Amino acid sequence: MAKRTPEGPPPPPAVQKLRVRYARRGRLRFSSTRDFARALERALRRSGVPMAYSAGFHPHPKISYANGAPTGMASEAEFFEISVTEQLDPEQVRSALDDALPDGIDILDVVEAAPGALADRLEASRWQMVFHDIESGELEQVVQAFLAADTVEVSRMFKRGRKSFDARQPVLGARVEAGEDPRCAILTVVVRHTTPAVRPDDVLTALSLVASFAPPRPPLVTRLAQGRWDETTAEIIDPFDG
Amino acid sequence: MAPTLVGMPGESHFAALEPLLERVTKPIQYVGGELNSTVKDWNCGGYGPKGDERTVRWALMYPDAYEVGLPNQGVMILYEVLNEQPDALAERTYAVWPDMEVLMRERGVPQLSVDGHRAVRDFDVLGISFSTELGYTNMLTALDLAGIPLHAADRGEDDPLVVMGGHASFNPEPVADFIDAAIVGDGEEAVLGATELIGEWKAEGRPGGRREVLRRLAETGGVYVPAFYEVDYLPDGRIQRVAPAETGVPWRVGKHTVMELDEWPYPKAPLVPLAESVHERMSVEIFRGCTRGCRFCQAGMITRPVRERSITGIGEMVEQGLQASGFEEVGLLSLSSADHSEIADLTKGLADRYEGTNTGLSLPSTRVDAFNIDLANELTRNGRRSGLTFAPEGGSERIRKVINKMVSEDDLIRTVAAAYGAGWRQVKLYFMCGLPTETDEDVLQIAELAKRVIETGREVAGHNDIRCTVSIGGFVPKPHTPFQWAAQLSAEDTDARLHKLREAIRADKKVGRSIGFRYHDGKPGIVEGLLSRGDRRLGRVIEQVWRDGARFDGWSEHFSYERWMSAAERALEGTGVDVAWYTTRERGESEVLPWDHIDSGLDKEWLWQDWLDALDETEVEDCRWTPCFDCGVCPQMGTDIEIGPTGKTLLPLTVLGSGKQTMVREQAARGA
Incomplete structure (x- = not known):
C-alpha cells in the first residue's frame, strides 16, 4: 500500500513553551473542558499567537490541558500549556489572549515553562x-x-x-x-x-x-x-x- | 405549573434559570455570551412624541436544539441586521431539550432568550425560522413555555406577533392556526421593513391593537396573515378557493428577493459558540438561488434568480469573518458552490491568501459536472483533506432525466477516478428513493454505479484501501416545484426498495465491503410530506401530536411515526381526508393547491409543463448559460440574473495572525 505523506515543508518547530493560569467564572462555569478547548483554539487564532502545529494530514496546534474542573464548577486555578514558534513576551500573550476570550474565561497569568511536566506540579x-x-x-x-x-x-x-x-x-x-x-x-x-x-x-x-x-x-x-x-x-x- | 413572570419587561431571568443548569445535559447551550453576541438596552429606540416607546424587539427562534440552530445562517444574518438598527434589538432563542422543559415547567421558568435571558413573551415579535416542517412541534413547546396562547386567535395585546420565515413559509397553511404572519423569501430587507412599520405603530400608541398592525403588514403585499384569508373546500376534500376576508389585503403574497448581495455582507461577525455545534466553521454565502432546475429541489425553485456575490466581496467577508471568529475552516455556501462564475480564481485566491495559516476551505455542495481536481486541491491546500461528496440523486440515467439532474454515469466515474487518483480515499454519494416514475430497477442501478466507482477507484489508486459511501433517503414532494403534484412513495414501499438495494450492494462480496450504506427509513418522510403539502386542516394534527408528546421530530430518537399517525387519525376524523390523501395521492392540473396564494414567482403553468416534461424524460437547460425558458420568476418579481465574472482577483494579503507582532520579544526580533 502506498504510504502517504503530506506535501510541503514540515511545520515550523516549537521554540518556547508557555504555561497559562486562567479562571472560569460566573455563567461560563457551565462550559465543559471540550467547550473551553474549542474556544481557546479560536482565541489563539484570533489573537495571532504563533502556535506550533503537529505534523501530518491533520495538523493540530500544540496545546496540553491539565486537570480541568468539572462542568458547573467555577475555578480560579485552571492550567494549560502551549508551544509557540517564536520567543514571546508572556505578559503580552496574556493580555492578547484574555482579550480574545469571552468574559468569564479570564487569563490570569502566563509564564515560560519551567522544566518538568506541568501535571507533576x-x-x-x-x-x-x-x-x-x-x-x-x-x-x-x-x-x-x-x-x-x-x-x-x-x-x-x-x-x-x-x-x-x-x-x-x-x-x-x-x-x-x-x-x-x-x-x-x-x-x-x-x-x-x-x-x-x-x-x-x-x-x-x-x-x-x-x-x-x-x-x-x-x-x-x-x-x-x-x-x-x-x-x-x-x-x-x-x-x-x- | 404555568409560567410565572415576575419583574419588569425585559428583565433578565438568569437567576431563576441558574439552579436548573446544574441538573441538565450540556448546560452551556442555555447561558449565551457567545463571541459576537449582543445584548442591547431594552429601550434603545427611545420614545415617540407622546411618550410611547418605539423600540422594536425581536426574539429570533430556530426551532431546534441550540447545537443545530446556532450555526443557522438565516438567524445569524437577521440577528446582526436587526441589532445594527439603533431603534431595534434582537435576541435568540432555541428549542430546549426535554430535560430542561420538565424543570422549567416545574419551577415556572418561561421560554427565555439566550442573550439577555429575557422572557420571550416580553418581545414585540417572535420570529421563527423554519428550514423544515419537522420543527413545528417545537414551536408549540416554545409558545407554551413562553406563556403565549398557542392559537393566534387567542392572543392579546401583550403577546408578541408570531412571525414565521424560512423555506417552510412557502406553504404556511399547516401552521396557519399558530402564526400571526409569515414572511416569504429573503429575510434581511423584509425584517427591516416590518420593523419600521411596527416601530411607527408603537410610536403612535399602538392604534387599533394587534389587528391593525397585522393589517398594515398585510397591506404591503409581502407579509401573509392567515387570519385575513378564508379557505373553502369542495365536497371531496380538495380546496375550492382561498380568498382575502379583509379589504385591502392582496389575493397573493409575494416572496422577497434581495438583489446586489455585495450590499448585504452578513454575517459580518459570525457567532462563535462555546458549545459544540453541527457546523464547526464559518460560512460565507457565495451566491443565492440556483437555476440548474433539479425538479425535486424546492430550494432551487424558490430562491431564483441566481445572484452572485463578487469575488472581492467574498474575499472581504472571509477576511473579516476569520478575524472576528477565529474559525479554522470557511465554508463557501450556496446551493451548488462550484457553479460560481469565478470559483477557480476564488478558491485559488483564498488558498494563496491563507497559505501557512491552517485555514481550510470547503464547498458544502458540489456538482459532479462542475467539479475538478484543481478545485479540490485548492480547497485542501491549507486545511485538512476530508472526504468528497457528490449527489447524483438518481441511480439510473433515465431517472436522472426525470429529475433533470443532468449528470451522466461516465461524468461521475471520470470525476471519482480523478479524485482517487489524486489521493482521496473516501467518496460519498447521495441518492433519493421514491422519485416520480421510479421502479426497483432505477434504484438497484445505484448498486451497479457504486461497484463501478470502487472498481475504477481501486484501479487508479493502485490499492484496495478506498471507500465509497452510498447515502440515501426518501424523496418528499415539495410545494412550488414541478413535483408538487406527484404521489409520494409510501413508507412501506420506500423501505422495501431500500432493502433490495442493500441486498444488492452486499451481494457482491468483493467490492461490497468497500461500500458503506446509509439510509433513512421512509416513515419520517411521510410526516414531512404531510406537513409540506398540507393545508389548514393539519393545525389540529400538529396540536394533537404535540399534546401527545411530540418534540424534536427531526431527531430519530425523539420521532414517533405511530404517534403522528394516531394523532392524524383522531384530528382528521370527519374531514374526509387522511394522511394518504395528503401524501401518496397524485394531484391534477386544476386542483387548487394550499400554497397557490403564496407567490414564489414561478408560473404555475410552467411548473405543470415541467412536470409533464419530467414524465416524458425531457431535460431543461440552465438559464445562466442558455436563453430564458420562462419559469416566470424574473418578470413576476422584477428581478434579473446577477452573475460574474467580474475579472477581479484577490490580493494575497491578510492580517490574520498579525496580532503576534505585539507579542514577539524585541531581542528575538532583532536576532531574526
Missing part, C-alpha cells in the same frame, strides 16, 4: 463550596463526622460504568465558616489528586452518607487553588513558583 486542589440556606453549625457537625471516619466509600458513573472509591483519605483538610449572610455556610476542602479524582460532588456525596446531609440547593463550587502539596506546611504551592 498539580498534586492537590483547594475547593470552596458555598451553601445557601444552611447554618454553619449544622454543616460543621456533618464535616466533623466525615473527618472522624477512616474511609467513606462513594460511587459515581464513569464512561465505563459505575465505580466505587474512597472519598475520605484524599481529603487533606476541611474547614467550615459562616458566610456573610447567616443562612449561608462555606466549606473549604483541600483534596489530594488521586485516580479516580475525588471531586467536590464526591465529598458532598460522602457528607450525605456519614450524616444524611441533604442541602436544599446544590452549593456553588469554586476551585481556589491548585498546585504542589507541601506536607510540612500543609499548604498548596503555586505551580508557577520554583
Whole structure:
C-alpha cells in the first residue's frame, strides 16, 4: 500500500513553551473542558499567537490541558500549556489572549515553562463550596463526622460504568465558616489528586452518607487553588513558583 | 405549573434559570455570551412624541436544539441586521431539550432568550425560522413555555406577533392556526421593513391593537396573515378557493428577493459558540438561488434568480469573518458552490491568501459536472483533506432525466477516478428513493454505479484501501416545484426498495465491503410530506401530536411515526381526508393547491409543463448559460440574473495572525 505523506515543508518547530493560569467564572462555569478547548483554539487564532502545529494530514496546534474542573464548577486555578514558534513576551500573550476570550474565561497569568511536566506540579486542589440556606453549625457537625471516619466509600458513573472509591483519605483538610449572610455556610476542602479524582460532588456525596446531609440547593463550587502539596506546611504551592 | 413572570419587561431571568443548569445535559447551550453576541438596552429606540416607546424587539427562534440552530445562517444574518438598527434589538432563542422543559415547567421558568435571558413573551415579535416542517412541534413547546396562547386567535395585546420565515413559509397553511404572519423569501430587507412599520405603530400608541398592525403588514403585499384569508373546500376534500376576508389585503403574497448581495455582507461577525455545534466553521454565502432546475429541489425553485456575490466581496467577508471568529475552516455556501462564475480564481485566491495559516476551505455542495481536481486541491491546500461528496440523486440515467439532474454515469466515474487518483480515499454519494416514475430497477442501478466507482477507484489508486459511501433517503414532494403534484412513495414501499438495494450492494462480496450504506427509513418522510403539502386542516394534527408528546421530530430518537399517525387519525376524523390523501395521492392540473396564494414567482403553468416534461424524460437547460425558458420568476418579481465574472482577483494579503507582532520579544526580533 502506498504510504502517504503530506506535501510541503514540515511545520515550523516549537521554540518556547508557555504555561497559562486562567479562571472560569460566573455563567461560563457551565462550559465543559471540550467547550473551553474549542474556544481557546479560536482565541489563539484570533489573537495571532504563533502556535506550533503537529505534523501530518491533520495538523493540530500544540496545546496540553491539565486537570480541568468539572462542568458547573467555577475555578480560579485552571492550567494549560502551549508551544509557540517564536520567543514571546508572556505578559503580552496574556493580555492578547484574555482579550480574545469571552468574559468569564479570564487569563490570569502566563509564564515560560519551567522544566518538568506541568501535571507533576498539580498534586492537590483547594475547593470552596458555598451553601445557601444552611447554618454553619449544622454543616460543621456533618464535616466533623466525615473527618472522624477512616474511609467513606462513594460511587459515581464513569464512561465505563459505575465505580466505587474512597472519598475520605484524599481529603487533606476541611474547614467550615459562616458566610456573610447567616443562612449561608462555606466549606473549604483541600483534596489530594488521586485516580479516580475525588471531586467536590464526591465529598458532598460522602457528607450525605456519614450524616444524611441533604442541602436544599446544590452549593456553588469554586476551585481556589491548585498546585504542589507541601506536607510540612500543609499548604498548596503555586505551580508557577520554583 | 404555568409560567410565572415576575419583574419588569425585559428583565433578565438568569437567576431563576441558574439552579436548573446544574441538573441538565450540556448546560452551556442555555447561558449565551457567545463571541459576537449582543445584548442591547431594552429601550434603545427611545420614545415617540407622546411618550410611547418605539423600540422594536425581536426574539429570533430556530426551532431546534441550540447545537443545530446556532450555526443557522438565516438567524445569524437577521440577528446582526436587526441589532445594527439603533431603534431595534434582537435576541435568540432555541428549542430546549426535554430535560430542561420538565424543570422549567416545574419551577415556572418561561421560554427565555439566550442573550439577555429575557422572557420571550416580553418581545414585540417572535420570529421563527423554519428550514423544515419537522420543527413545528417545537414551536408549540416554545409558545407554551413562553406563556403565549398557542392559537393566534387567542392572543392579546401583550403577546408578541408570531412571525414565521424560512423555506417552510412557502406553504404556511399547516401552521396557519399558530402564526400571526409569515414572511416569504429573503429575510434581511423584509425584517427591516416590518420593523419600521411596527416601530411607527408603537410610536403612535399602538392604534387599533394587534389587528391593525397585522393589517398594515398585510397591506404591503409581502407579509401573509392567515387570519385575513378564508379557505373553502369542495365536497371531496380538495380546496375550492382561498380568498382575502379583509379589504385591502392582496389575493397573493409575494416572496422577497434581495438583489446586489455585495450590499448585504452578513454575517459580518459570525457567532462563535462555546458549545459544540453541527457546523464547526464559518460560512460565507457565495451566491443565492440556483437555476440548474433539479425538479425535486424546492430550494432551487424558490430562491431564483441566481445572484452572485463578487469575488472581492467574498474575499472581504472571509477576511473579516476569520478575524472576528477565529474559525479554522470557511465554508463557501450556496446551493451548488462550484457553479460560481469565478470559483477557480476564488478558491485559488483564498488558498494563496491563507497559505501557512491552517485555514481550510470547503464547498458544502458540489456538482459532479462542475467539479475538478484543481478545485479540490485548492480547497485542501491549507486545511485538512476530508472526504468528497457528490449527489447524483438518481441511480439510473433515465431517472436522472426525470429529475433533470443532468449528470451522466461516465461524468461521475471520470470525476471519482480523478479524485482517487489524486489521493482521496473516501467518496460519498447521495441518492433519493421514491422519485416520480421510479421502479426497483432505477434504484438497484445505484448498486451497479457504486461497484463501478470502487472498481475504477481501486484501479487508479493502485490499492484496495478506498471507500465509497452510498447515502440515501426518501424523496418528499415539495410545494412550488414541478413535483408538487406527484404521489409520494409510501413508507412501506420506500423501505422495501431500500432493502433490495442493500441486498444488492452486499451481494457482491468483493467490492461490497468497500461500500458503506446509509439510509433513512421512509416513515419520517411521510410526516414531512404531510406537513409540506398540507393545508389548514393539519393545525389540529400538529396540536394533537404535540399534546401527545411530540418534540424534536427531526431527531430519530425523539420521532414517533405511530404517534403522528394516531394523532392524524383522531384530528382528521370527519374531514374526509387522511394522511394518504395528503401524501401518496397524485394531484391534477386544476386542483387548487394550499400554497397557490403564496407567490414564489414561478408560473404555475410552467411548473405543470415541467412536470409533464419530467414524465416524458425531457431535460431543461440552465438559464445562466442558455436563453430564458420562462419559469416566470424574473418578470413576476422584477428581478434579473446577477452573475460574474467580474475579472477581479484577490490580493494575497491578510492580517490574520498579525496580532503576534505585539507579542514577539524585541531581542528575538532583532536576532531574526
